[in-house]
Amino acid sequence: MRRTTSPLLLFLLGLSLLVWVLPAFSQSDMVVVNRDPFPKAQRPAAKFEHDAHNEKAKLEDCGACHHGETDGKMDPANTSEGTPCADCHAANPAADPKLQHKTPLRRAYHLQCVGCHEKTGKGPLACGQCHAPTAQE
Numbered sequence: 001m002r003r004t005t006s007p008l009l010l011f012l013l014g015l016s017l018l019v020w021v022l023p024a025f026s027q028s029d030m031v032v033v034n035r036d037p038f039p040k041a042q043r044p045a046a047k048f049e050h051d052a053h054n055e056k057a058k059l060e061d062c063g064a065c066h067h068g069e070t071d072g073k074m075d076p077a078n079t080s081e082g083t084p085c086a087d088c089h090a091a092n093p094a095a096d097p098k099l100q101h102k103t104p105l106r107r108a109y110h111l112q113c114v115g116c117h118e119k120t121g122k123g124p125l126a127c128g129q130c131h132a133p134t135a136q137e
């Protein structure tokens with residue numbers, strides 16, 4: 001008698017597939033930047049269609065945005081895709097002593113997004129172009 005595929009193995013296989021597929025879905029479905037770190041947001045959520053944006057902007061290097069950290073310094077080679085920016089950049093650093101010496105989240109986003117648009121001369125610079133009232137959560 002040979003029963004090679006155990007139900008447990010199948011279950012684990014399915015589970016690992018799910019883990020691989022889920023982040024890909026959420027990232028390609030993304031149309032605005034996650035607001036959870038800003039519970040009292042003043043502006044509509046910033047428009048950011050992750051995959052479409054990066055295709056149009058020809059950004060293949062994930063580390064251009066998802067930089068990692070080495071010895072407390074930002075390190076684009078040590079990428080962090082899948083880790084929320086807010087894990088390292090607190091919306092309110094005063095409330096999080098571990099992150100006090102790091103750039104606050106809102107500033108980090110503005111430096112990264114607006115910074116590249118300024119540098120390349122492409123992409124929106126005006127508040128209302130990113131924080132568009134039509135963008136939905």
Ligand code: HEC
Nearest residue numbers: 033038041042043045046106109113114124125126127130
């Ligand atoms: C290139 C896009 C872009 C531009 C231009 C931009 N922002 Fe933002 N802003 C963001 C992103 C991304 C976040 C973080 C995610 C979010 O809040 O939607 C953010 C967050 C914020 C927040 C914190 C969250 C909130 O709503 O309270 C404020 C306030 C804000 N921006 C105000 C402004 C103002 C004022 C301007 C113009 C001077 C501006 N932004 C221009 C992308 C942009």
Ligand code: HEC
Nearest residue numbers: 023026027030034054059061062064065081082084085086
């Ligand atoms: C122009 C900047 C930019 C580039 C380039 C970029 N991303 Fe992102 N990505 C973001 C932002 C901003 C978020 C939202 C982060 C947050 O919520 O903290 C995000 C979120 C994600 C998420 C989490 C999705 C979710 O819904 O939580 C994954 C996974 C991801 N990116 C993977 C990638 C991969 C892989 C690449 C390279 C092929 C890449 N990203 C390139 C900006 C970028």
Ligand code: HEC
Nearest residue numbers: 065068069072073074080083085088102103108109111112
């Ligand atoms: C693993 C931790 C980590 C993650 C995740 C991370 N960062 Fe950073 N980031 C750092 C560190 C460390 C620095 C250097 C110290 C500083 O300036 O805050 C830095 C610096 C920056 C700077 C430069 C600030 C300056 O003054 O030049 C920007 C902009 C920035 N991060 C934006 C982002 C954005 C946007 C995301 C999410 C897409 C992100 N970071 C994700 C750790 C991280």
Ligand code: HEC
Nearest residue numbers: 046047048052053056057064112113116117120122123124
């Ligand atoms: C490394 C460079 C770079 C970074 C970082 C970047 N962008 Fe852009 N963005 C571009 C370029 C280039 C374009 C113009 C693409 C085109 O040719 O249409 C653009 C276009 C846009 C547009 C208009 C086109 C569209 O997709 O709707 C929006 C909105 C936008 N960016 C938002 C953001 C936000 C929000 C962030 C930060 C989370 C961000 N960008 C970070 C380079 C960048």
